[in-house]
Amino acid sequence: MTKMIISPSKYIQGPDELSKIASYTAQLGQHAFIIADDFIMNLTKETIASSYANQENTYTAEKFNGECSKPEISRLKEMCASVNADVVVGIGGGKTLDTAKAIGYYNSIPVIVAPTIASTDAPTSALSVIYKENGEFDEYLFLPLNPTYVIMDTKIIAAAPVRLLVAGMGDALATYFEARACKRANKPAMAGANVTEAAIALARLCYDTLIEEGLKAKLAVENKGTTEAVEKIIEANTYLSGIGFESGGLAAAHAIHNGMTVLEEAHHMYHGEKVAFGTLTQLVLENAPTEEIDEVAQFCLSVGLPLTLEDIGVKTINEDQIRRVAELACADGETIYNMPFNVTPELVYTAILTADKLGHYYKSLNQ
Structure with missing residues (x-):
């Protein structure tokens, strides 16, 4: 009988961990492709910019349009490749993280996910849930590997509505x-x-x-x-x-x-x-x-x-x-x-x- 346990390569948790994002992406590549929706991008852009200030490694930030759909994954993976990114980072909720996982899979690069809520156990998984552009479920994308790093900034997560933590x-x-x-x-x-x-x-x-x-x-x-x-x-x-x-x-x-x-x-x-x-x-x-x-x-x-x-x-x-x-x-x-x-x-x-x-x-x- 075969038994198995799988997990991310690293799970990192603590207050203000997102401020260290440049050092974490530097462990995996030289240029990071970072995606987040409008709200999270505005919430974290100064933290990200400050982290990369005076660093040799660089990043490109791109807005995630809100749906983990095949067209959105295709758009972002092509953009990721066009800037020669060698690591992808998803910051936000489940659909953002699942999109980052899919980009990493299709572009064969490491994946970092940084959830901003703790409402489910999905961030660590080797799975992306794909939806149609109208929000209906499309299919599961089963991935060969879990995310490389999972980063939990507990200061950000604790500031989210309490109902989300309770749902988790x-x-x-x-x-x-x-x-x-x-x-x-x-x-x-x-x-x-x-x-x-x-x-x-x-x-x-x-x-x-x-x-x-x-x-x-x-x-x-x-x-x-x-x-x-x-x-x-x-x-x-x-x-x-x-x-x-x-x-x-x-x-x-x-x-x-x-x-x-x-x-x-x-x-x-x-x-x-x-x-x-x-x-x-x-x-x-x-x-x-x-x-x-x-x-x-x-x-x-x-x-x-x-x-x-x-x-x-x-x-x-x-x-x-x-x-x-x-x-x-x-x-x-x-x-x-x-x-x-x-x-x-x-x-x-x-x-x-x-x-x-x-x-x-x-x-x-x-x-």
């Missing part, structure tokens, strides 16, 4: 439970082979960090502060969860999230917020110990993650809608089949409704 906790909340399911079922992870003990250990550390530090980090970020708890949660949301999902695997929680994309009322919710409810549903589906469900529910309540269908926008439960969610969660090829038992749409439907009832129960205890 919701995404990270699923990591251990999904990796555990894949391990129990002897199913391969996203990396393409079976789960290592190291991946399980990192996934467990991710969960333990959320439980211990999540509330403290949320309170600090509400005050735009960077504390040790914030540092630990950023690492959990990004690196621990990133390695945990890619090398540990996905299971029911993310499949249920994917099913919930048919709920128009939930379209305003962030990925991690819906994954949190998917995690509670997975625990119901596998009949996890009551103590474990209690801990997860209390954590969600403490940081403000959804526990009920109402919390994600579903004010009135429609049986046909929820059955459709369950059917989509059980579509061919979905990660729900990494659970260590047979799963059917009927079981998922019942688990969703039971999770919703449990959520209402826990919320009533805290009123």
Whole structure:
């Protein structure tokens, strides 16, 4: 049985790390091609310019137009090649980072990603999600390598809206439970082979960090502060969860999230917020110990993650809608089949409704 763990070559985290960008790109090349959207470019351009002042290595900055689409990737990769860049840097949110990864892949140059939020675990992954120009999903671009460097400037991330950090906790909340399911079922992870003990250990550390530090980090970020708890949660949301999902695997929680994309009322919710409810549903589906469900529910309540269908926008439960969610969660090829038992749409439907009832129960205890 082949086992595998994959990760970025370097993960770098701390306040004001973006101010060192020139020294990081110099380790990989002489001329960096830096992309960011309008807002992030305006936010960081002085920091970048100051970093490269009086340095031998140089850079070209180009605006990312907002969609990780094939035409935008093509435009930027050609521009990157035209300036003879030998390293590409993406600064910003997920679509910017995915575009930088794609440019690096097509131009065969190293990739640095510098997230400005910690709302998902995607930055560390060897994957770009490609969209059509109208914003509809197009395809996944599976990459042979993870980003070369991931740079987390915690001062910038802590200044972002607190809901984004909490959404990242919701995404990270699923990591251990999904990796555990894949391990129990002897199913391969996203990396393409079976789960290592190291991946399980990192996934467990991710969960333990959320439980211990999540509330403290949320309170600090509400005050735009960077504390040790914030540092630990950023690492959990990004690196621990990133390695945990890619090398540990996905299971029911993310499949249920994917099913919930048919709920128009939930379209305003962030990925991690819906994954949190998917995690509670997975625990119901596998009949996890009551103590474990209690801990997860209390954590969600403490940081403000959804526990009920109402919390994600579903004010009135429609049986046909929820059955459709369950059917989509059980579509061919979905990660729900990494659970260590047979799963059917009927079981998922019942688990969703039971999770919703449990959520209402826990919320009533805290009123």
